[in-house]
Amino acid sequence: MKLVCVDCSKEVPTHLFDYQCTCGGLFDIIHDTSDIDAEWLKRVFHERLSERMTPYASGVWRYKELIFPGLPEEYITTKYEGNTGLYASALIQSYVGSNSKVWLKAQSENPSGSFKDNGMTVAVSHGRSLGYQRFTCTSTGNTSSSLAMYAALADGESYVFVPNKNISLNKVMQTLAYGAKVISFEGTYDDGIRFYEQYSKELGLYICNSINPFRIEGQKSIVYEIAQYLNWNLPDWVVIPGGALSNVTALGKGLQDLKNLGFIEKVPRVALVQAEGVSPFHRMVAGGHTELTPEPNPYTRASALNIGNPPSWKKALRTLEETNGVTCSVTDQEILDAKAWVDKSGIGCEPASAATVAGLRKLIAEQVIDKDETAVCILTGNMLKDTDALQEYHLGESTQASYPNKIVLAQLAFEEIGAMLS
Template sequence: MIRCVVCGEEYDDDEVIYTCKKCGSVLELASLDVDIDKSIFECRKDTLWKYKELIPVNSDHIVTLGEGGTPFCKCDKIGEELGVDLYVKVEGSNPTGSFKDRGMTVGVTKAVELGVDTVGCASTGNTSASLSAYAARAGLRCIVFLPSGKVALGKLAQAMFHGAEVISIDGNFDEALEAMTALALDKYLYLLNSINPYRLEGQKTIGYEILQDLGWESPDRIILPVGNAGNISAIWKGVSEFYDLGFVDSKPMMTGIQAEGACPITNAFRKGTKDVVPVDDPETIATAIRIGAPVSYIKAMNAIYDSNGYSETVTDEEILDAQKYLARKEGIGVEPASAASIAGLRKLREEGVIDKGERVACVVTGHLLKDPNTAIDACTKPVEVSADIDALKNLLTNKE
């Protein structure tokens, strides 16, 4: 059953619908009424489909590339420096290099179940990269709208290489999404941005995995980047479902980090309201969260407030510094948007929002190679030297 998050209006789960017909708000899937023991997940292959009883699609014809089951790394060096018990959920290890694969395996499976032949999305990069791969896997036509000149090279290459019909929109992401949504409402395609509630049913499994990875315990806090705001609400839905099923006895504080130049969620949080005012012309080096009008804002605000969570901004400089910090301290390479969670952890720990000794799970959402140009630009260029062994010895010992 599909349900409006604001007015509670209900719709059949086979209806192609993106927003509530009664009030226009976003939708979610009602949690499934199941009676299962958590032990059934322990012996299954470590993909998100091990939780198939909790995912509301027909699991007989799954469109999958083996997503989920991503590394959950205990980061002692950074944790000790910051005074927290730190874990990092590495979503860049998914098949196309980002957390979007979790949503697309479910969303495209639903598309096949509904019998559609064309899927589409607007994207800052990762959504298009993921959808194009899963559409190819399912044999569906894929249409992608990208904001002109605003997509990292690695992501653009993926969308094109998997055969998507890529259209560059003269405008920002929010304008591209508005155009794509209009086409979906006119039945030209099945929309698979995060406004589609089935997308978030896949992404909620990040929350499932964190709790299981911690031995069926909840961290004190989950920190993640926020752009279009689907992921924070999806993870909150996942941990809430495990809590309601009695698998864990507590829930984490959901903490969303936004780039300073694209921060409508944080702006609303600072005012103590759920009324989000879009940011015109959002700008940040973290292209994956360069979004000024997040479609899932009400879900995100609910997740933050209901969990006694928090929202904060970080600058581009703090993001790039955190990106290097995570790579060089813990060996985890992430794209800039992902590093927002680490930058936010550092800032909130310094401000005293995060207490010493908290158990914190940071979600890093995309792989370093999603945005190789930014990574290269942030590093010192390689030293050029001849292959002469004495020259090399002098270089390695810092001799002239």
């Protein structure tokens, strides 16, 4: 394993760990897999599916050889994350207008309720191996609760910086419950990132946001799981929401790992979906530009996507180039309508997750994705995040809901209830 800068290609040994290169670029972790027997490793991954109460019962650490092979087990901090459901939904297939299977990967089933657990278990474990006791992040909700949970499991401390608006209060409450010190500040997610990039070393804080390359390594396990569940035959498309863009970065790395090892024959195409009010990456790609222009006033009801200056955009661009990928943006209305369908499919998700289904629907309608192509949508977080949007959609007046499910007032009388059920 070594650290390689995505900007200047400088190589650094992992024991000299840092988040950023001296040139300002982010680091990537590169593994040497030349000596790996792929068929042996595939058997190991299969055998570990029966593990219980060991680190390898985790849907992340099952793939330890491809994520963090040299980490001693004593530092692994796990809550058996991963192992989340992969569901083929006929209802969603119909909604998006596809003739082929559409799967939903429900990362909402992770212990803290989001995909962040896949990366956070690796970041906190790495931080412990370096001797850190204090862990930090900036978050709109999911990252903070995940960090607080793993820091508590590790008998460490967590310090979470939260913007004072456009966040998920439910997830902040979860963060507080896990014992984190929550600091609310006036500004945006990007302001929080800039603060601890400048002061984390001085404060003795280990950063657990997506600028940390070990977070990315853990998140690769999402696509490993999808591939293993489908007997190493991936769909034609993987659709993913884009906020900080760490997930699409991890997805691209994971796909290249699988292809290089011969686990899969064909790399699926990636579709990245952003919210229309916060779509700097999509605008850059659609406009054919080579530099990202941050969104100074980001806003979307899908709080996890409310990141105007995504730190991992260069890594994400590499994923699009390697997979012949595409981007699109969808309105909050399209996101909330798609969420209504995902919820009533029995799976459920937060608004940011539903952007994938809304994006798939749009890309099929625009004939970018063929109706006969298969797809998997990554659902990143739990439906109990951003419940104000959920309440407003089904019960409120301010949102123009296409598929509201209103509460019905009735007397407990046989005739009245019978009339409703007839």
